[in-house]
Amino acid sequence: MMAFTILMVTSWTLQASTSPQPLNQWEYRWGDSPPNVDGTPAWLYSDALEWQSTASPSNPPGRAGHQHLWLRTVLPEGNWSDPVLYITSIDLIGQIYLDYELIYRHGEFDDQGRGNFAGWPWHMVDLPESFSGKPMYLRIFSYYTDIGLWGEVKVMERIDVLKxxxxxxxxxxxxxxxxxxxxxxxxxxxxxxxxxxxxxxxxxxxxxxxxxxxxxxxxxxxxxxxxxxxxxxxxxxxxxxxxxxxxxxxxxxxxxxxxxxxxxxxxxxxxxxxxxxxxxxxxxxxxxxxxxxxxxxxxxxxxxxxxxxxxxxxxxxxxxxxxxxxxxxxxxxxxxxxxxxxxxxxxxxxxxxxxxxxxxxxxxxxxxxxxxxxxTLAMTNETLELQVASRTAELDRLVDELKGLSFEDPLTGLHNRRHFNTVFDHECRRAQQDNSHLSLLMLDVDHFKLINDQFGHDAGDSVLVEIAARLRQHFQGVGVVCRFGGEEFVALLPATTADQSAEHANALLNTVSQQPLIYHEEPLGRITLSCGVAAFPSHTEEPQKLLRLADEALYQAKHSGRNRCVVWAESHHTQQFTLAPADVSIGLMTRLNRLPGSDQ
Structure with missing residues (x-):
């Protein structure tokens, strides 16, 4: 590559003494020359009539399947400095003779005068000083579609060739x-x-x-x-x-x-x-x-x-x-x-x-x-980003909705047992850490089975919905109200003492009992509630026990005539195990150990 670069830079500065001379006068002869005794081709010395003129050294007329060709011409006169013969290409292999001597070969001839393809390079053949006016012979072999010399054939100065x-x-x-x-x-x-x-x-x-x-x-x-x-x-x-x-x-x-x-x-x-x-x-x-x-x-x-x-x-x-x-x-x-x-x-x-x-x-x-x-992709990406943002917002809304459904009672709209368990655990830990009051109210609709039996389950459902609405309204801003299961409800009141909780409960019971309910224009009679109250730390040092204590107090309210609120006391606990231990045990365990699928 360095030599090539040097040639590109220097070749234009050198001048040739004689302009290039194309070789236009050619004679040809089909076939291959027999050898002389000394091995040189006999046709180098022959001036037989078989030599014919041709305008071009490429594909002379009358090939007719011949693969051997001889060409001859006379080299031109001129004032040369460094003369060479330039040939664009030879089809396919060849030998060049000057003064009866071989001066150049392209490819190798075998004993039958044949040979293999050696490529199509250009050729720069060195000429002796005394070449002018002398005949030059070319021996060609080709099994290709073309035979002879292809392109330009001329005598030139070496530097002109390179240029x-x-x-x-x-x-x-x-x-x-x-x-x-x-x-x-x-x-x-x-x-x-x-x-x-x-x-x-x-x-x-x-x-x-x-x-x-x-x-x-x-x-x-x-x-x-x-x-x-x-x-x-x-x-x-x-x-x-x-x-x-x-x-x-x-x-x-x-x-x-x-x-x-x-x-x-x-x-x-x-x-x-x-x-x-x-x-x-x-x-x-x-x-x-x-x-x-x-x-x-x-x-x-x-x-x-x-x-x-x-x-x-x-x-x-x-x-x-x-x-x-x-x-x-x-x-x-x-x-x-x-x-x-x-x-x-x-x-x-x-x-x-x-x-x-x-x-x-x-x-x-x-x-x-x-x-x-x-x-287009940028616009599509922008559109997709907007769609993704919209879908994400919609998905978040659905997630919130599903989350709400998982913690919400479908009939009353109150929080369900699952939500109560979460909130109850949280409030118990906070009450213990802060040493603050925490009250639990457990409420039950009195004679609810009779309402279902007399007016039907749809009427019973309407009663639960109405009671839930009044509970929500009554305890709004005070505590959390949940449907515990069936006709039972619970209200968890943080920072509320037992006496304060009893006041809230009595006010609620009084309101409910004085407002008769109607279902499809048919009076359902007087609806009442029973309530049990337990508070931390008044009744226990472990707030997690409030649920059991409130249930015991509710049991006492039921057995004391219903439509009343009972605040838990140690005597209630003793009395329960004395009067009806089996019933209490079964009822309490039924309420406290509901399966997750029935926490409604």
Whole structure:
């Protein structure tokens, strides 16, 4: 690479003494020369009539299956300083003789005058000082579709050759660098962004076209001299172009065009795998894979172009730009292929321009599409965030509602037994820590079974709802009221003494007993309540026992005639176990040990 850089800098400062001289007068002869006794080809000394004139040393007329060709010409006169013979390419291998001596060979000939493909490098053949006006012979062997010398053949100063190589390569190398940079950027978008298939197709095309330009640039031989390596790279990258083109077009087009394009790029991918595989195992010559591929491409490339153009009126603006750039690139590619096979006389084809135009057009389209996609995603994300916030608020509301339902009695709207257990534990701990008063009232609707039996369960439910409403109103701001189960209610009154609790209870009982209830315009009679009161620390040093003590006091109120409030006393406890220990035990355990599913 350092030598290449030095040549680029210095070659323009050197001047040749004679301008390049093309070799235009050629004669040819089909077949291979027999050897003389000394092993030199006999045709070097023959001026037989078999030699015929031709305008070009590439593919003379009358090949008819011949694989051996001899060419001869006379080298021009000139005032040369460091003369060389420059040949663009030899199909396929050859030897050059001057003054009956072998001065250059490309490839190796066997005893039958045959040989294997050695690549398509350009050739710079050193010429002796006394070459002017002397005949030069070329022995050629080729099983390829072409035979002879391809491209330019001229005598030049060495420095002119190097200048031409650099000049002819500069554009391709610069464009290949740009295209490969696009390939790297497209690869990054493929790995980390949306539109992965589209950017992946761009990356594949950019890598293939960029590497192909490098492999075809004449300066490649100044970087590495292995001609077969460069031609293998050129074949692989060249053969991948229709795969990338098919992927790109099928990404944008729809319907039957998309299906046909998918079949085309899969066909070419299969060819790449089979052809390169056979070359690597030595079954097929690399050179013979080119004409087969070109024949296939001559069919599929116009087909891809036709499929794209038929859809042109229905395409969006960016899709039309893609098709136009593809048309430009495909036209140059087809022209280059026709020149390579001699259907058009040799001329340089600016395929690199088509590659650059198509790559930039694709990159611009996808970057614009990517920007639009990002804007859409941003708007979508904003909408989703609003929806998520709304759904979250709705979910929180539902959670609160479900939480409320789990702690609420569905009939009366009061807190249920589960909520009471939580609040009761909390208030007991606080009363102990603060050494404050805590009272518990347990209330029961008197003769509630008779109401259900006489007026029905719906009437009984209405009584419970009405009693719950009066309890809520009566103890509002004083304590927590819960439905304990069935017709039983509890009221937990923090910072309230036993006497204060009894006053609240008596006032409630008096209000309830003096306001008769009506259900569907039918009087339900006089409804009364019985109440048991227990308080901390008046009745116990352990507030957790208040529930049992209040239940004992309620039991005493029931057995004392109902419709009354009884404050717990030690005598009540003793009296209960004396009068009816079994009944008390069963009733208390029934109320205190309800299953969670019946805490209503």
């Amino acid at each position: 031409q190589i650099i000049r002819d390569s500069a554009q391709d190398l610069a464009i290949s660098a740009i295209v490969l940079l696009l390939a790297i950027l497209a690869t990054i978008f493929t790995l980390f962004g949306p539109e992965r298939r589209g950017f992946g197709s761009i990356a594949l095309f950019a890598y293939a076209s960029g590497l192909m330009l490098i492999a075809e640039a004449p300066a490649r031989q100044l970087i590495a001299s292995d001609a077969l390596m460069w031609d293998t790279l050129r074949a692989g990258s060249y053969y991948m172009l229709p795969v990338a083109l098919g992927l790109l077009l099928s990404h944008w087009l729809e319907g039957s065009a998309k299906r046909w394009l998918s079949q085309i790029w899969r066909l070419h991918l299969a060819y790449v795998i089979v052809a390169i595989g056979l070359v690597q195992i030595g079954t097929v010559s690399l050179s013979m894979t080119f004409p087969i591929f070109d024949a296939l491409l001559a069919v599929t490339l116009p087909a891809m172009l036709m499929l794209a153009l038929l859809r042109f009126p229905k395409l969006s603006l960016e899709q039309r730009l893609l098709v136009v750039s593809f048309t430009f690139f495909a036209s140059l590619l087809m022209t280059d292929m026709l020149v390579a096979h001699g259907f058009i006389s040799w001329r340089p084809i600016p395929l690199s321009y088509g590659t650059l135009a198509f790559s930039i057009a694709n990159a611009a389209i996808f970057l614009w599409h990517y920007r639009r996609t990002q804007q």
